[in-house]
Amino acid sequence: MSQQDLPNAATKVLIVDDDPSLLRLLSIRLKAAGYDVESAANAKVALGTLQSFLPEVVISDLRMEGMDGMALFQQIRQQHPNMPVIIMTAHGTIPDAISATKQGVFSFLTKPFESQQLLDTVQQAILLQPSTNEDNADKDHWRANIISRSTVMASLLQQAKQVASSDFSLLIHSQSGTGKELLAKAIHLASSRKDKPFTAINCAAIPEQLLESELFGHTRGAFTGAAKDHVGLFQATDGGTLFLDEIGDMPLNFQVKLLRVLQEKEIRPVGSTQSIKVDVRIISATHKNLQQAIINNSFREDLYYRLNVVELELPPLAERREDIPLLVQYFLNQAVQRSNSPIKSLNVEAMELLIAAPWPGNIRQLQNVVEQSIALCSENVISEVVIKNALRDKTTQLPSFQQAREHFERDYLARLLKITAGNVSQAARIAQRNRTEFYKLLNRHHLIPESYREE
Structure with a gap:
């Protein structure tokens, strides 16, 4: 990083990691580069620090005791949708990191990483995001x-x-x-x-x-x-x-x-x-x-x-797909403010569909799809099925055999739980499966029997 590239003294970075030695090392590297740094030993401390420190960038480890990096990111996004979050990950969790970027995480660093890679990633996050600092916010008001x-x-x-x-x-x-x-x-x-x-x-x-x-x-x-x-x-x-x-x-x-x-x-x-x-x-x-x-x-x-x-x-949306999670969150927030409706979010599969869609109508079409999905979805989490209907993409209307089987299993099991009011033994008998196997099926599809039980 050259002298002219050094950040403004007010540029704030929050580091979150439950490894004290790594936390101290990253703090030293960033302070040496001219950043104003605060550190947090876990996600809960970070959320408290966030309110008073108001960083421009958050760097968090993915795997931490208690609340992990992704859960922290979701909390940050609700309060500060445009605040960039960089996730640190070990080699074994690279698939998790890729999934994280699809959900809106700015970037991820694979351990071990060089100091220059860290500084370059932080600087890019600052340059590409609207700043939360008052002086820079005024500068970027245009x-x-x-x-x-x-x-x-x-x-x-x-x-x-x-x-x-x-x-x-x-x-x-x-x-x-x-x-x-x-x-x-x-x-x-x-x-x-x-x-x-x-x-x-x-x-x-x-x-x-x-x-x-x-x-x-x-x-x-x-x-x-x-x-x-x-x-x-x-x-x-x-x-x-x-x-x-x-x-x-x-x-x-x-x-x-x-x-x-x-x-x-x-x-x-x-x-x-x-x-x-x-x-x-x-x-x-x-x-x-x-x-x-x-x-x-x-x-x-x-x-x-x-x-x-x-x-x-001006590039089409298909050439700036990394902006889609940000735009989706913005349209979701706008819809909530206009209609005073409950806050809604998208599951991972729904966001992946949006990121991969061709978008011939660009941002105007994306806004339309998000607003349709809000209107069509009665749940707080918008699923990929709702997104497919809103996209009207004929190529996605016929699922693969594996997808069709998974959808059938999930719907079938959910229907059994509704019929039996969450009684697993009774539901397993109707399905002609033993209780242990039936529990495995429920776990595979993230179905919780207790949520189907009547008061």
Whole structure:
């Protein structure tokens, strides 16, 4: 780690391990690198320390007496959904660590690990997460609504922050549903125009005959129905940022008028003979290939180069799958706040389905799937069956033979327990299995007879 990469003195790291010697060694390494370090000998102590210390990163051993690292992570996620947790694991528990990352753990370190690997992982966690420190939170306020910990998004946001300070026109290229408007708003908040208006308009959603009036305004009597003067979005956004979404769907005839406005920096309302000076930064976005549109004569080449001074490529959700657990938790929390419903979570299999899904509709589709799952699930834990129904993925509707057998066994055993009100001996007789074998089946499917017994 170079001198310029050293963390801010206020950067806080909490280490949790029931091995005193390892705890002391890690503390020494991190303090030497400039971090403010607190240590906890077990998960319960860590939860108490968390409230007062408020770390930016938590490093925890996976295997500990009492509450283990994953149970600690679940507790932390409920209180601080965006706080990165790094899990330390021995070689024999690598499959557990891989499962942990699917549930939202930031990363894992396999013992023994080098000091530099530890420092690099901690630094990456800090760089890719919204900070809990007040000074850094203020610094990162511009991107507060963008939920991500992926390296590809970190690189994009670094570019966005860099070009925000200039006044160049920007073109954001991405698939539908990736959050182009969120990125545009973030760039606006990182710019010197942040105290001025940010206005977004979808060029594909407004009929051609109304687009000129909407953007440039009109005077009273300019056309039938124009009962009074109307200020257009260019004038209303003066000094700020105008976001033109789906610019590739803008009518060809109107592209000439927009080009003139960008060149002259003035607009002329419909029906007026007077031009009005405007100072507006343009950020445009499209899911189309504009260079191909130029070849097809559906987009003007001169307008393209005027809009595309700097181009940012916003990755689809399939290229930032490590963000899915964070986004799912965010949508779950939002749903709870809106509906005042009980807190819900996903089981491991459900989260794995979401991480592996193709997501042609990107984040918008993910939000829809999560909200559908909440509406369709009567339990506090959302299962993979509910997720499959919400995904409507035809390729997952026919399970494998092993999956079908497991589902049948679980449903069959649960039904027996309901019929017998949790009486294992009676249920075993109905199933024509001895009591010992029946208990093994229940344990395999994590079914607890006591929960089926009537008061």
